[in-house]
Amino acid sequence: MIRDNQSELSKQTNAAMRETRKVVIDRAREHNTPIVLWRDGRVVELDPFSAEFDDAQDNSTAKEPDSQ
DSSP states (O other): OOOOOOOHHHHHHHHHHHHHHHHHHHHHHHHTOOEEEEETTEEEEEOTTSGGGGGGGOGGGOOOOOOO
16 A cells, blocks of 8 residues: 655645646747756756656646655
């Protein structure tokens, strides 16, 4: 049996963050602007049309982060 150790608040927070991610990607695509992230200690600009963001269109394929 797999236990769900994640609190209800954590579940709601994760759902809100997934929705926010989708909104940010959609807005960047709509306005043709880069998505700016902090990655590996640097600020990077990414193309919102890159394959990295394709799952934003279909949240059913989005993965839950591993909780440990």
